[in-house]
Amino acid sequence: MARVELRSIGKSFGETTVLSNIDLDIADGEFLTLVGPSGCGKSTLIRIIAGLEPHTSGSIHIDGAPVDHLRPHERRVAMVFQNYALYPHMSVHANMALPLTMQHLSPWERVPLLRLASARRRRVMPEIGREVRSVAAQLQIEALLARRPAQLSGGQRQRVALGRAMVRHPDVFLMDEPLSNLDAKLRVHMRSELTDLHHRLKTTFIYVTHDQVEAMTMADRVAMMDSGRILQLGTPTELYARPANVKVAQFIGSPAINLLPVRISDGGMAELSGRPIGVRTALSAGSVGTIGLRPEALCLLLPDSPRDAASLDARLRRIENLGAECMLYLDLEGHTVIVRVASAAGLLPGDVVALGFDPASAHVFDAAGDRAEAAQPAPPTVRLASRVPAAS
Ligand SMILES: Nc1ncnc2c1ncn2[C@@H]1O[C@H](COP(=O)(O)OP(=O)(O)OP(=O)(O)O)[C@@H](O)[C@H]1O
Ligand SMILES: [Mg+2]
Structure with a gap:
């Protein structure tokens, strides 16, 4: 669990400013959605929190400590991407185990044949296997562990991507439109599964979406963005009942x-x-x-x-x-x-x-x-x- 603080985050790509002065405090265990129209800077901001994109100005603190200088895997955050980003040649088990093998084994301990000589690998791999099976059980995908991603439905792939994030027990989950490739019915189902997961894990979730229904139904608080700025931060009810700006009023509600x-x-x-x-x-x-x-x-x-x-x-x-x-x-x-x-x-x-x-x-x-x-x-x-x- 962790508190995330963004202070005056700015980001430019060359001459183009895509984020200006983003200040945001996300409480420990909170479910916050970043919502806004296409191109407003949601993915850029979440990638900056993940450490996948450098920011041009400002600072990020997780649980009170600055993380600006830390690489992605050192930040104790896990990201779930829109396109799932699974390795097609690996089984579901290997995909889910990957963050843990990367974390606990050196490069040579991951090389075929050479790795057989590693005593540490023989010790660590059963533990990793147990963790993968435990998370797979939570997501009800145990029966799929031997399959490759191509042999899965969209919803199943989405769960594997989620499982790969969960095995690390991150302090913060970062999700960039994780449901947008699913059909409407499955999206509604996964929405409630993700909300249940958040209640169970009690971990901080930062969730990007351009779907106002997702933002309203899942989040404790919503940050509505437009043109690289936060127009309003509040509970779903506050944004609906007292929109601070006509763009918020227009975006929220159907x-x-x-x-x-x-x-x-x-x-x-x-x-x-x-x-x-x-x-x-x-x-x-x-x-x-x-x-x-x-x-x-x-x-x-x-x-x-x-x-x-x-x-x-x-x-x-x-x-x-x-x-x-x-x-x-x-x-x-x-x-x-x-x-x-x-x-x-x-x-x-x-x-x-x-x-x-x-x-x-x-x-x-x-x-x-x-x-x-x-x-x-x-x-x-x-x-x-x-x-x-x-x-x-
Ligand atoms: N690597 C890059 N180089 C130049 N411009 C970029 C780069 N990445 C993003 N941008 C620009 O930054 C702006 C914000 O992009 P971003 O992907 O964060 O938007 P978004 O809110 O996630 O949109 P969407 O809902 O379509 O995913 C866009 O105008 C985009 O063209
Ligand atoms: Mg995006």
């Missing part, structure tokens, strides 16, 4: 949050296409910003419901029936808005419906995309409903 460009009136009210939408903001009059509304924050109003500023007329374009719930795609002043409802019974594409929302549920972002608090949200006066009869 379906994505609805974003509406607004202008602030003299009275501080947000206006969409010149119409007030019932959200009072702390932004200055005349400025522009963005209002974010989660699909579940919007609802359809009953036809006889009293309307106020927070009700918006929209035209239904498409209904996506997911069984347990429906997604309504609506056109609101030229913007597509998604509303999550329990049922779309009675609704047809082309219907004009009234949308309502509690102004307190609106996220307000300034022109730079940073979160701005909504000022004294007015209590909702409309009666909310999740379904309405067909409007004509």
